Amino acid sequence: NAGVTQTPKFRILKIGQSMTLQCTQDMNHNYMYWYRQDPGMGLKLIYYSVGAGITDKGEVPNGYNVSRSTTEDFPLRLELAAPSQTSVYFCASSYSIGGQSPLHFGNGTRLTVT
């Protein structure tokens, strides 16, 4: 099991460019999440999904879009990159959305927007 895999590991974008952060998991988890972590801070939830075709906003969704066409993949799209989106992005998954279920995280994508 690879677990949760994120690509790329690093990326530098210019202001106004767009990109897609990829996330895939091989644990057959229905629930997937995107978080961002700013320097010295905790993690904030951007979007989450409870299954293929179903997504919902988290705490900080502005400037991002997601889609979930398969159970395995949950890409995060930045349409018009801004310096405020410089952060480390983590994808996570769980087999249930309830409290009995641990979150499994990827190792992150470090994004710099200049």
Add this chain to the structure above:
Amino acid sequence: DAKTTQPNSMESNEEEPVHLPCNHSTISGTDYIHWYRQLPSQGPEYVIHGLTSNVNNRMASLAIAEDRKSSTLILHRATLRDAAVYYCILRDQIGANSKLTFGKGITLSVRP
């Protein structure tokens, strides 16, 4: 959403036990207490979780107060590899707080 409060940092000596506290005075009856840790330049890693009873696994132990308003993560013998940020969060049994945010956590330093 129920919140957790943790000290900003703690220090420990290698091979000694470490007790990391977490307060969650507004916890609801259906909230599970979860602990994760984050090593430098890595994603958070699940450590342990519990509802009411104390829990043990190969990584750590979780001691939950009788009133559930606080909990303690116990690392029985700290190693240098345990130096990390430790997050205590609450996850609702039925997913009602699925919009889940992690706080800043406790930064644990381990002295050789």
